[in-house]
Amino acid sequence: MASNLEYRKPQKTGQKRRNRETRQAYLFLTPALIIIIIFFVAAIAFALFMSFNKVNMFSQQFRFTGFKNYLNAFSDKVALKALSNTALFSFVVVPLQTLIALVIAYGLSSHAVKFKKTFRLIYFLPTLTSSAALTLIFMFIFNVAGPLNNFFMSIGFYNKPINFLQNPAYSLKVIMVMNIWSTVPTYMTIYLASLVDLPESFYEAAEMDGATSWDKLRYITVPYLRPITTYVLLTGIIGTFQMFDQAFIFSNGSGGPNNSTLTLALMIYNYAFGSLNTMGYACALAILLTIIIFAVSRLAEKINGGNGLQ
Amino acid sequence: MDSSLYPWFISQGVLAQLPKKQMQSTKFYKNLIAAFTSKGKLYGVPKDNSTLGLLINKDMFKKVGVDPKTIPTSYAGLIKWLPGFQAKLNKAYGKGKVTAMTYDQDMARNLAIMIAKGGKPVKNNGKANLASAQVVKNLGLYKKLVNTGAVATAKDLGSGDNGTAFGTGKVAMTEEGNWTYQVQKKQYKTNFEVLPMPTYQGKQRGMIFTVGWGENAESKNKKLDNAWIAYVTSKKEMSVWAKTVGVMPSRPDVAKAIKLTKDSNLDTWLKATNYSTVWQEGNTLTTINTSYQNFISDAMNVKMTIKQAMIKADKQANAAISNSK
Amino acid sequence: MREKSKILKVILYIVLILYAIITFYPFLWALAASFKPLKEIVSGNPNIIPKHATLASYEYIFGASSLFTRWFVNSVIVSTIGTVINIFLNTMAGYALARLDFPGRQRIYYAFLAFMMVPAQILLIPNFLILSKMGLLDTLTSLILPAAINIGNIFMMRQFFLSFPKDIEEAAEVDGLGRFATFFRIVMPLARPSIATQAVFTFMGFWNNFMAPMLYISTPSKYTLTLGLQTFVSQQSGIRWDHSMAASIISILPIIVLYIIFNGYFLQGIRMDGEK
Numbered sequence: 001m002a003s004n005l006e007y008r009k010p011q012k013t014g015q016k017r018r019n020r021e022t023r024q025a026y027l028f029l030t031p032a033l034i035i036i037i038i039f040f041v042a043a044i045a046f047a048l049f050m051s052f053n054k055v056n057m058f059s060q061q062f063r064f065t066g067f068k069n070y071l072n073a074f075s076d077k078v079a080l081k082a083l084s085n086t087a088l089f090s091f092v093v094v095p096l097q098t099l100i101a102l103v104i105a106y107g108l109s110s111h112a113v114k115f116k117k118t119f120r121l122i123y124f125l126p127t128l129t130s131s132a133a134l135t136l137i138f139m140f141i142f143n144v145a146g147p148l149n150n151f152f153m154s155i156g157f158y159n160k161p162i163n164f165l166q167n168p169a170y171s172l173k174v175i176m177v178m179n180i181w182s183t184v185p186t187y188m189t190i191y192l193a194s195l196v197d198l199p200e201s202f203y204e205a206a207e208m209d210g211a212t213s214w215d216k217l218r219y220i221t222v223p224y225l226r227p228i229t230t231y232v233l234l235t236g237i238i239g240t241f242q243m244f245d246q247a248f249i250f251s252n253g254s255g256g257p258n259n260s261t262l263t264l265a266l267m268i269y270n271y272a273f274g275s276l277n278t279m280g281y282a283c284a285l286a287i288l289l290t291i292i293i294f295a296v297s298r299l300a301e302k303i304n305g306g307n308g309l310q
Numbered sequence: 311m312d313s314s315l316y317p318w319f320i321s322q323g324v325l326a327q328l329p330k331k332q333m334q335s336t337k338f339y340k341n342l343i344a345a346f347t348s349k350g351k352l353y354g355v356p357k358d359n360s361t362l363g364l365l366i367n368k369d370m371f372k373k374v375g376v377d378p379k380t381i382p383t384s385y386a387g388l389i390k391w392l393p394g395f396q397a398k399l400n401k402a403y404g405k406g407k408v409t410a411m412t413y414d415q416d417m418a419r420n421l422a423i424m425i426a427k428g429g430k431p432v433k434n435n436g437k438a439n440l441a442s443a444q445v446v447k448n449l450g451l452y453k454k455l456v457n458t459g460a461v462a463t464a465k466d467l468g469s470g471d472n473g474t475a476f477g478t479g480k481v482a483m484t485e486e487g488n489w490t491y492q493v494q495k496k497q498y499k500t501n502f503e504v505l506p507m508p509t510y511q512g513k514q515r516g517m518i519f520t521v522g523w524g525e526n527a528e529s530k531n532k533k534l535d536n537a538w539i540a541y542v543t544s545k546k547e548m549s550v551w552a553k554t555v556g557v558m559p560s561r562p563d564v565a566k567a568i569k570l571t572k573d574s575n576l577d578t579w580l581k582a583t584n585y586s587t588v589w590q591e592g593n594t595l596t597t598i599n600t601s602y603q604n605f606i607s608d609a610m611n612v613k614m615t616i617k618q619a620m621i622k623a624d625k626q627a628n629a630a631i632s633n634s635k
Numbered sequence: 636m637r638e639k640s641k642i643l644k645v646i647l648y649i650v651l652i653l654y655a656i657i658t659f660y661p662f663l664w665a666l667a668a669s670f671k672p673l674k675e676i677v678s679g680n681p682n683i684i685p686k687h688a689t690l691a692s693y694e695y696i697f698g699a700s701s702l703f704t705r706w707f708v709n710s711v712i713v714s715t716i717g718t719v720i721n722i723f724l725n726t727m728a729g730y731a732l733a734r735l736d737f738p739g740r741q742r743i744y745y746a747f748l749a750f751m752m753v754p755a756q757i758l759l760i761p762n763f764l765i766l767s768k769m770g771l772l773d774t775l776t777s778l779i780l781p782a783a784i785n786i787g788n789i790f791m792m793r794q795f796f797l798s799f800p801k802d803i804e805e806a807a808e809v810d811g812l813g814r815f816a817t818f819f820r821i822v823m824p825l826a827r828p829s830i831a832t833q834a835v836f837t838f839m840g841f842w843n844n845f846m847a848p849m850l851y852i853s854t855p856s857k858y859t860l861t862l863g864l865q866t867f868v869s870q871q872s873g874i875r876w877d878h879s880m881a882a883s884i885i886s887i888l889p890i891i892v893l894y895i896i897f898n899g900y901f902l903q904g905i906r907m908d909g910e911k
């Protein structure tokens with residue numbers, strides 16, 4: 001846990017300084033901690049409590065059932081299917097969205113590019129387009145007689161239109177495209193905000209050594225952005241594992257056709273807010289999902305090379 | 311509360327019994343009142359009424375030279391008639407431009423057919439029974455319709471719902487509710503006519519959607535609540551409401567008073583109230599419908615038989631239901 | 636060498652412009668759709684220019700409720716106060732986690748991460764109960780307080796501060812500035828690009844939030860714009876795409892304005908030493 005700050009400190013005043021720093025740190029953290037204790041710790045504790053009960057939300061009745069909800073979850077084949085959809089979704093979307101965001105940000109940060117502000121504004125717009133409008137546009141693009149089918153058929157990819165929206169083999173992929181399209185701008189903006197602080201002298205020095213653009217990206221930009229990449233990867237993993245609204249809109253909440261768009265978050269939603277008294281089961285699934293996300297995130301952090309602290 | 315959620319509210323015991331006389335329950339459509347009655351006691355008063363009818367695009371029929379009067383009034387007749395009609399549409403508009411008819415993959419629309427001839431998609435204990443012989447047989451109707459090559463879902467046509475597909479001229483006939491009436495008239499300016507639902511196994515069958523007023527069993531002031539419900543569902547108040555909002559009333563006397571029966575299209579929808587089924591079936595219906603929608607498209611797209619798809623749907627719905635036990 | 640860099644530049648522009656088209660087209664289509672009649676929107680027409688341009692949808696929305704101005708003001712209040720509080724609390728917490736050395740730092744960091752991973756749907760009902768115990772239901776405070784911090788943004792600020800130049804703080808310390816003075820007078824102003832990024836995302840989060848107002852607010856005069864618009868867009872059976880397009884354009888205008896204001900800040904680096 002030794003940080004860079006520590007060894008620079010004069011030995012004599014080390015202890016005193018440490019105490020002062022600890023005090024300061026907690027002062028900085030206190031307001032955030034208060035909110036977190038009330039609205040996260042207490043709420044999560046309540047959800048945890050519910051996960052061990054059979055809950056009737058309407059009449060506020062709780063009946064302790066021990067690990068029954070968890071045991072049910074482990075033998076729930078539908079949950080397994082939802083997990084595999086979710087994992088596949090994350091596995092495809094996270095690397096792609098990170099890569100595209102990084103490349104576009106790198107390109108845009110180049111000093112050779114003019115009209116940066118305009119590009120940035122345009123790239124930011126997808127985050128603003130309402131999800132209702134997006135659904136409409138994507139349904140139009142991907143429908144049987146839509147432009148995408150026409151395009152692929154005109155270049156001779158296939159000659160019978162594909163029912164992207166109702167064919168289980170394609171529906172999840174359509175949602176992947178939608179998701180990547182709408183998340184890249186957020187991450188690109190974050191990358192850019194960090195890239196403006198990358199000293200130009202790093203690049204200049206590299207150019208003198210005859211580095212190509214690729215070398216600069218590979219050996220300067222990517223390592224410099226590592227902490228931000230950790231952030232992008234982790235929030236990407238969390239976002240994809242909790243993916244809900246697009247699947248919901250797409251399948252009218254059913255997760256169909258044939259469970260192909262069923263995600264864990266959609267399943268949790270259906271159990272929590274459906275007409276059955278299954279809030280307890282929904283909470284158990286949510287707790288399990290949290291554990292899975294945490295494990296996957298740690299793995300991604302390791303692959304990306306630490307969180308910047310160790 | 312929605313009619314489909316009523317059984318759930320009843321099972322939770324959260325609804326107060328309402329005095330039938332004060333609510334003038336005999337003045338309402340019988341089907342609607344029955345939807346909010348349990349063991350002879352009234353727990354809700356329907357505030358509106360929506361039914362389905364078969365909408366046809368009159369301009370399209372004119373263009374292809376088919377007299378709407380010759381449209382078969384039964385599904386069996388339609389199945390024979392549709393391929394010829396589709397061929398005429400293809401000739402007039404070009405292949406793939408206009409589909410003859412749309413259908414739905416939603417229990418809220420299909421239930422009336424599913425329960426025909428004693429079909430029982432939901433068991434008395436609330437478990438899904440979609441794969442039972444009669445239900446599967448009844449669902450075969452949709453497969454026969456699809457196999458004519460003249461019937462698709464609105465989604466297949468790139469539209470969100472039947473009304474949109476119909477309004478934008480992608481389909482010549484569709485089963486849709488009265489809520490689309492104003493939009494078709496004012497926004498899409500479709501020249502349309504509403505026909506009664508086709509018959510299946512010798513009877514007209516459609517769905518009714520309604521929302522009712524209910525009262526909390528623990529309400530402190532039941533007298534006042536009762537008076538309020540009686541007031542808003544009275545002939546006078548409902549007339550005003552139905553007229554301004556443009557919904558169909560749940561009382562025939564109101565429909566008459568505001569002259570809805572004079573409009574032949576609205577009258578067709580109103581009459582459907584008598585032969586249609588209320589969207590309601592036990593307190594597990596939402597779960598079962600979710601599962602049904604999940605698998606029905608595979609059955610229709612020839613990936614598996616209806617039986618196979620419904621066995622899967624049953625399994626998934628019942629697993630969810632047993633998690634709530 | 637010259638030739639090669641010219642080719643690279645052309646490729647770069649092609650990529651950037653292609654990507655701009657991919658992102659811009661749907662937005663432009665949605666914008667144009669708000670001026671189209673319903674039939675034209677849903678007929679699956681990829682054209683941007685409306686055939687029969689109309690302001691009917693906007694007229695409908697502005698005329699639909701006398702509370703429209705009220706909702707707009709509510710949204711401005713909640714989003715502005717919420718964003719300002721968030722900026723301070725998140726930045727402070729992120730800074731402490733990145734730059735200060737104290738026992739429990741790793742544990743707090745991982746606890747924060749874990750909280751971020753709990754699906755939000757599960758926390759809605761417990762939070763509803765907590766707010767009702769606090770007597771805050773149906774107040775604008777209920778929309779601000781639970782969202783007064785954002786763990787995602789704390790995490791983002793922490794990551795920003797990890798690559799924040801250390802020499803600046805050290806120089807301030809040498810000058811005799813205390814920790815708090817250094818933070819508020821030196822660090823925060825210099826962290827402008829990341830704070831601007833955070834501000835826009837936070838503001839957007841408050842502005843577009845739909846679930847919380849729907850659950851916590853019951854009096855129509857306390858609705859936020861998103862909730863208010865939603866209530867009368869979805870009033871009728873079937874979605875009125877024309878109204879919902881206009882509603883979404885109205886609700887994103889303030890964010891675009893905000894973004895244009897902050898656009899300059901995004902590009903201001905920390906280093907003022909002529910490297911820009």
